[in-house]
Amino acid sequence: MRLADRIIDRVWKLPPGGRYTVTLGLRAPMRDGIDLIGDLYTPADETPLGTILVRGPYGRTTLNSLAFARVYAARGWQVLLQSVRGTFGSGGAFEPMRREIEDGQDTVAWMRDQPWFIGSFATLGMSYLGFTQWALLMDPPPELAASVIVVGPHDFNRSTHGIGSFSLADFLGWSDMVAHQEDGSLTQRLLRERSTQRRQRTAMDGIPLVAAGETLLAGQAPWYRDWAARPDAADPFWKPMQLSAALDRVQTPVLLVGGWQDIFIRQTLDQWAHLRGRGLDVALTVGPWTHTDAAARGGGRVVKETLDFLGARLAGRPEGRPTPVRVHVTGADAGWRGSADWPPPTSPRELYLEPGRGLAATASTQPAAPVTFTYDPTDPTPALGGPLLDGKTAGVVDNGPLESRDDVVTFTGEPLTRTLEVAGTVVVELAHRSDNPHADLFVRICDVDERGRSFNVTDGFVRLTDADRDQVVRVELAGTAHRFGPGHRVRLQISGGAHPRLARNLGSGEPAATGSTLRPSTRTLPVDGRSRVVLPVVG
Numbered sequence: 001m002r003l004a005d006r007i008i009d010r011v012w013k014l015p016p017g018g019r020y021t022v023t024l025g026l027r028a029p030m031r032d033g034i035d036l037i038g039d040l041y042t043p044a045d046e047t048p049l050g051t052i053l054v055r056g057p058y059g060r061t062t063l064n065s066l067a068f069a070r071v072y073a074a075r076g077w078q079v080l081l082q083s084v085r086g087t088f089g090s091g092g093a094f095e096p097m098r099r100e101i102e103d104g105q106d107t108v109a110w111m112r113d114q115p116w117f118i119g120s121f122a123t124l125g126m127s128y129l130g131f132t133q134w135a136l137l138m139d140p141p142p143e144l145a146a147s148v149i150v151v152g153p154h155d156f157n158r159s160t161h162g163i164g165s166f167s168l169a170d171f172l173g174w175s176d177m178v179a180h181q182e183d184g185s186l187t188q189r190l191l192r193e194r195s196t197q198r199r200q201r202t203a204m205d206g207i208p209l210v211a212a213g214e215t216l217l218a219g220q221a222p223w224y225r226d227w228a229a230r231p232d233a234a235d236p237f238w239k240p241m242q243l244s245a246a247l248d249r250v251q252t253p254v255l256l257v258g259g260w261q262d263i264f265i266r267q268t269l270d271q272w273a274h275l276r277g278r279g280l281d282v283a284l285t286v287g288p289w290t291h292t293d294a295a296a297r298g299g300g301r302v303v304k305e306t307l308d309f310l311g312a313r314l315a316g317r318p319e320g321r322p323t324p325v326r327v328h329v330t331g332a333d334a335g336w337r338g339s340a341d342w343p344p345p346t347s348p349r350e351l352y353l354e355p356g357r358g359l360a361a362t363a364s365t366q367p368a369a370p371v372t373f374t375y376d377p378t379d380p381t382p383a384l385g386g387p388l389l390d391g392k393t394a395g396v397v398d399n400g401p402l403e404s405r406d407d408v409v410t411f412t413g414e415p416l417t418r419t420l421e422v423a424g425t426v427v428v429e430l431a432h433r434s435d436n437p438h439a440d441l442f443v444r445i446c447d448v449d450e451r452g453r454s455f456n457v458t459d460g461f462v463r464l465t466d467a468d469r470d471q472v473v474r475v476e477l478a479g480t481a482h483r484f485g486p487g488h489r490v491r492l493q494i495s496g497g498a499h500p501r502l503a504r505n506l507g508s509g510e511p512a513a514t515g516s517t518l519r520p521s522t523r524t525l526p527v528d529g530r531s532r533v534v535l536p537v538v539g
Helices: 002-011 062-073 100-112 128-136 156-161 168-179 186-204 209-217 223-229 236-241 265-277 299-314
Strands: 020-029 035-043 051-056 078-083 121-126 144-150 254-261 282-290 325-331 335-339 347-354 358-360 371-375 408-413 420-424 427-434 439-448 454-464 471-476 480-484 489-495 521-525 532-537
Touching: 002 062, 002 299, 020 100, 035 062, 035 100, 051 062, 051 100, 051 128, 062 078, 062 121, 062 299, 100 128, 121 128, 121 299, 128 144, 144 299, 156 236, 168 186, 168 209, 168 223, 186 209, 209 223, 254 265, 254 299, 265 282, 282 299, 325 420, 347 408, 347 489, 358 489, 371 408, 371 489, 427 439, 427 454, 439 471, 439 480, 454 471, 454 480, 454 489, 489 532
Parallel strands: 051 078, 051 121, 121 144, 144 254, 254 282, 282 325, 325 480, 358 408
Antiparallel strands: 020 035, 035 078, 325 335, 347 358, 347 532, 371 521, 408 489, 420 480, 420 532, 427 471, 427 521, 427 532, 439 454, 439 489
16 A cells, blocks of 8 residues: 555555555445445544545445545545445445435534544545535535535536437446456456456447446436436436435535536536626536546546635635636647636637538638538438446547548538637537438537647537438537647538547437337538538637
8 A cells, every 4th residue: 555655646646645554345335234345544644634525335445445535545545435225345235326325424423422523524535425525515514614626526417418419328337347346356347347348338339328228237326317318307216316405505615627628517617607697616627537537647637626725615725726717728729727717718609510511700602502411310310429437438549530421511611810718618500401300410610730640629409300301400518628730720610429438319209218220311501601600719
């Protein structure tokens, strides 16, 4: 453990830490009689600066203990790392996210009676470990002093279906991973991992969607059917996992950390806007990260900012953060920027689709033939890069292979003569018609460099049920902060889907989860001055 601590200190560029002790297997009783298991990390040579509660489903050893317990215990913080219900020795059955409100409250009630509890605590964690924090904030305990929520969603229906289609790759892949995370030895799990991508891809390509997924999962993830087959946010099934009320109930300081290529970036930015609008003590950090990058490439920065944030609010240390917002602007002259708010002041700049597949500052008045393409669900347009849970396939990539397909259309601007900085939400308004009323639109903004390579910046999606009428479809893309350098070009990419990141539109009107009838759709994009990209430009 000491060797691992020294390695992570070097990788994350942290100052050397001190000694700590570990008490294993603490049992916290829940209201229904089961116990949740946790490990307590305590500084060995000093009085703790404060207590941090971390609750999650991924175990209490290896990387989880390193990233969320040991690194903080070595720097003066007492940390309780607890496994949620049904995972790694904790009692009960694992029902993802459904019991976190009650279990969080029961854990705090147990903490109050422990001799090591010092009267107040903070919470910390990423992803699911962020969701458990929002669950606790549904009824904030009086002892809770601050929260650090890293790439953490507050509404799980929105996570799975929020932009109009089921996030197939993310949540079938996650279900398969969690279902087997405690199987066998480490060696056996590593051997199984070698075949994971092939097995999962076979299931993701299968029709009907739920049946193919359940064949892969073999009864080990019973929640998956409900996740995939219940898109309606008003379905009572989702109520324990919809925690928007927590955004109105929290009163204590919150540090939010996100990534521009994270699957939850929209929720992170909405959390910031809501808490900031209420006048709370809230800070925002967004890096150039995918979901997994926040704990890997971004780990050092996240730890340093967490130590600073909690030190200032729980331990009386001076605030080291000069501005509430810190974002990493990607692209030309990439780097970190500080600001008082997000998004910063911007002005809209329009780029209109023009004949010849171009983008121009003014709408063309010349008559032009419409652009057409066909989306075929038997050979769905693939996803390439972007916000995905799988760190191997997520993030910024060269979109050349995708843009060479016949079912992908691009419109590209002229080379820029000066830097163009975009910050906030890009909007695409697209004149569109389909010969099939059941159709999707996937749009993406790319940065094309001097060599002609096209790299994704941000994207958005909309599912249509009346696509056979002529209409202008509005698509709000995920938040971004990017600089297009001189000589680079802005590109709009348009297609009918992004499989398996988003479950394909069957084209038949059947439910996506259980349908099996596939019908193609031919799309028409008029180039008549109605279609445009609206960029939020800084300066």
